[in-house]
Amino acid sequence: MHGAPPPESQELARVSERLSFVYLERCTVHRDSNALTATDERGTVHIPTAMIGALLLGPGTRITHAAMTLIGASGASVVWVGEGAVRCYATGRPLARSTRLLEAQARSFASQKSRLRVAREMYEMRFPDEDVSGLTMQQLRGREGARVRKIYAAESERTGVSWSRRQYKVGDVADSDFVNQALSSANSCLYGVVAAVIHALGMAPGLGFVHVGHDLSFVYDIADLFKAETSIPAAFDVVAAETTDPLNDVRRLLRDRLMTEGTMERTVDAIRHLFPVVAEEPQITYDEALSIWSGRADGRVPSGQNYG
Structure with a gap:
C-alpha cells in the first residue's frame, strides 16, 4: 500500500468531538497522505479526515477511489447533495467496534x-x-x-x-x-x-x-x-x-x-x-470485541477458539 497507512481506530476522534460537516462543490476530491484534498481553479485545500463527521458533496464534485478509501477508514459519512435535498447514500465503517x-x-x-x-x-x-x-x-x-x-x-x-x-x-x-x-x-x-x-x-x-x-x-x-x-x-x-x-x-x-x-x-x-449501556468503552480492537453467542441472554464466549 503506497503512502501513509490508514489511521487506527484509537487514533480517530470521537464523533462528539468532530466537525459537524464539511460541504464541497465543483471540485475534485482526492487524498494526500491521511488528509483529503479539494482542488478547483483557485487551488487546493487540505481537510483532516479524522475530524469530519459528514462530508457533503455538492453539484460538480468528483471524488477518487483513494479519497473514498480514506473516508471509509476514518469512519466518516459521505452525503451527496442534490438540488434541494441531502441524502446519506454511503458511509464508512462505524467508529464503534462494539455492537x-x-x-x-x-x-x-x-x-x-x-x-x-x-x-x-x-x-x-x-x-x-x-x-x-x-x-x-x-x-x-x-x-x-x-x-x-x-x-x-x-x-x-x-x-x-x-x-x-x-x-x-x-x-x-x-x-x-x-x-x-x-x-x-x-x-x-x-x-x-x-x-x-x-x-x-x-x-x-x-x-x-x-x-x-x-x-x-x-x-x-x-x-x-x-x-x-x-x-x-x-x-x-x-x-x-x-x-x-x-x-x-x-x-x-x-x-x-x-x-x-x-x-x-x-x-x-x-x-x-x-439506550443506556456502558457509556465509556475501553479502546479495544475489532478481534477482541468479536465474540460468539453462548445461547443464553447476553451470554458470550471468546471467538477464535475451536469448541469441538
Missing part, C-alpha cells in the same frame, strides 16, 4: 413495551416540564403537532418573516416560498449530520421508534429532537436577513451553529440516554 448500542436499539425495537418507552422518552425530551408518561402515541403526536405550530408562529413573530404553513414538494424544493426552501435545506443538512452520528455509533438508521417504514426512520426520530433550536430558527433568520439564496445561506449558518452549540456531542448524549 452494544446496536443491540440495545434492536432489543428496544423488538418489544412493544420498550418501543413505547423509547418513543415516550423522545417526546419527554421535547416537553421537559410536562409528564407524558401516561399519554398514548396518538395523544403524543397531537401534542407534538401543536408544539411545532407554536414554534413556527413564535419564529415568525421573532423575525418578522411571514408564515402560513409548512409546504414543500419532494424533488422540487424551489416550488415554495423562501422560508420553506430554507427549512427544507436546513432539515436535510441536519439529517445528514444525525445520520453521520448514528453510523459512527454503529446503530441502525432504519429502526425508528416514532417514524417507521423508511431506511432513515431513526435519523428522523433523533433529528426531531433538535429542529426547534437548530434548523427552524436558522431558516427564519436567513430569510429575515433578506437572502436571495436561501438553500445555500441557511446551510452555512446552520453549519456554524451546529459547531458552536455542540449539536453532535448532544446527539450522542441523547442516544446514550435513550
Whole structure:
C-alpha cells in the first residue's frame, strides 16, 4: 500500500468531538497522505479526515477511489447533495467496534413495551416540564403537532418573516416560498449530520421508534429532537436577513451553529440516554470485541477458539 497507512481506530476522534460537516462543490476530491484534498481553479485545500463527521458533496464534485478509501477508514459519512435535498447514500465503517448500542436499539425495537418507552422518552425530551408518561402515541403526536405550530408562529413573530404553513414538494424544493426552501435545506443538512452520528455509533438508521417504514426512520426520530433550536430558527433568520439564496445561506449558518452549540456531542448524549449501556468503552480492537453467542441472554464466549 503506497503512502501513509490508514489511521487506527484509537487514533480517530470521537464523533462528539468532530466537525459537524464539511460541504464541497465543483471540485475534485482526492487524498494526500491521511488528509483529503479539494482542488478547483483557485487551488487546493487540505481537510483532516479524522475530524469530519459528514462530508457533503455538492453539484460538480468528483471524488477518487483513494479519497473514498480514506473516508471509509476514518469512519466518516459521505452525503451527496442534490438540488434541494441531502441524502446519506454511503458511509464508512462505524467508529464503534462494539455492537452494544446496536443491540440495545434492536432489543428496544423488538418489544412493544420498550418501543413505547423509547418513543415516550423522545417526546419527554421535547416537553421537559410536562409528564407524558401516561399519554398514548396518538395523544403524543397531537401534542407534538401543536408544539411545532407554536414554534413556527413564535419564529415568525421573532423575525418578522411571514408564515402560513409548512409546504414543500419532494424533488422540487424551489416550488415554495423562501422560508420553506430554507427549512427544507436546513432539515436535510441536519439529517445528514444525525445520520453521520448514528453510523459512527454503529446503530441502525432504519429502526425508528416514532417514524417507521423508511431506511432513515431513526435519523428522523433523533433529528426531531433538535429542529426547534437548530434548523427552524436558522431558516427564519436567513430569510429575515433578506437572502436571495436561501438553500445555500441557511446551510452555512446552520453549519456554524451546529459547531458552536455542540449539536453532535448532544446527539450522542441523547442516544446514550435513550439506550443506556456502558457509556465509556475501553479502546479495544475489532478481534477482541468479536465474540460468539453462548445461547443464553447476553451470554458470550471468546471467538477464535475451536469448541469441538
